[in-house]
Amino acid sequence: xxxxxxxxxxxxxxxxxxxxxxxxxxxxxxxxxxxxxxxxxxxxxxxxxxxxxxxxxxxxxxxxxxxxxxxxxxxxxxxxxxxxxxxxxxxxxxxxxxxxxxxxxxxxxxxxxxxxxxxxxxxxxxxxxxxxxxxxxxxxxxxxxxxxxxxxxxxxxxxxxxxxxxxxxxxxxxxxxxxxxxxxxxxxxxxxxxxxxxxxxxxxxxxxxxxxxxxxxxxxxxxxxxxxxxxxxxxxxxxxxxxxxxxxxxxxxxxxxxxxxxxxxx
Numbered sequence: 555x556x557x558x559x560x561x562x563x564x565x566x567x568x569x570x571x572x573x574x575x576x577x578x579x580x581x582x583x584x585x586x587x588x589x590x591x592x593x594x595x596x597x598x599x600x601x602x603x604x605x606x607x608x609x610x611x612x613x614x615x616x617x618x619x620x621x622x623x624x625x626x627x628x629x630x631x632x633x634x635x636x637x638x639x640x641x642x643x644x645x646x647x648x649x650x651x652x653x654x655x656x657x658x659x660x661x662x663x664x665x666x667x668x669x670x671x672x673x674x675x676x677x678x679x680x681x682x683x684x685x686x687x688x689x690x691x692x693x694x695x696x697x698x699x700x701x702x703x704x705x706x707x708x709x710x711x712x713x714x715x716x717x718x719x720x721x722x723x724x725x726x727x728x729x730x731x732x733x734x735x736x737x738x739x740x741x742x743x744x745x746x747x748x749x750x751x752x753x754x755x756x757x758x759x760x761x762x763x764x765x766x767x768x769x770x771x772x773x774x775x776x777x778x779x780x781x782x783x784x785x786x787x788x789x790x791x792x793x794x795x796x797x798x799x800x801x802x803x804x805x806x807x808x809x810x811x812x813x814x815x816x817x818x819x820x
Contacts, residue, residue, distance in 0.1 A: 565585075567584075680707050700768075735783075753792075
């Protein structure tokens with residue numbers, strides 16, 4: 555996937571050259587790049603919004619992307635053609651059914667203010683320990699973007715309603731920040747020799763303190779802060795990380811296997 559700013563920065567730079575020297579070759583390149591960034595699914599940045607011509611080119615690209623999908627996925631009889639569409643945004647949680655899955659995209663409908671909205675996700679940005687969530691079965695799922703390019707997907711609980719379709723991840727309170735900071739510090743004190751154990755202990759304590767539902771309204775801010783500040787990983791993510799480390803000779807303590815004083819290399 556193209557980085558969010560790359561195409562748009564280049565588009566804005568070419569537009570600035572056009573404004574400076576008047577050479578239309580620069581404007582043509584700028585408009586083409588702006589349209590490409592819209593088609594690729596990038597978020598429209600201030601570089602685009604501040605220049606109407608570039609903003610319109612971006613919108614054309616975004617619409618072309620949706621039109622291409624609609625041509626391949628004839629959902630006009632279900633009403634999807636009429637839905638407003640948006641690309642998923644970092645720091646938000648989406649609740650609603652997955653209505654279509656392609657090789658690189660996942661399409662989800664949510665309800666916002668009583669109106670249906672089609673949310674487009676990049677498939678590589680999403681992860682889940684529940685394999686069934688990626689099927690277009692019509693069941694409600696929650697997609698929470700804990701950071702840019704990383705969305706955690708879970709089946710929705712029966713008690714959840716479409717009215718909670720899009721929830722912003724609010725900043726943690728000072729109390730929560732203090733608890734998490736102290737928790738990480740305690741792990742460092744308990745295991746001063748082993749970085750890997752510090753991290754594992756911290757992640758485990760997060761679950762003990764805030765529960766295992768990272769997307770619940772009461773825990774959302776805490777886990778978001780823990781990820782941003784200390785790199786928190788869920789048990790599934792931590793297991794995958796440790797397996798990757800093991801493959802390159804790093805033990806569960808975070809040290810070279812053959813140098814670990816705990817005898818991991820024996």
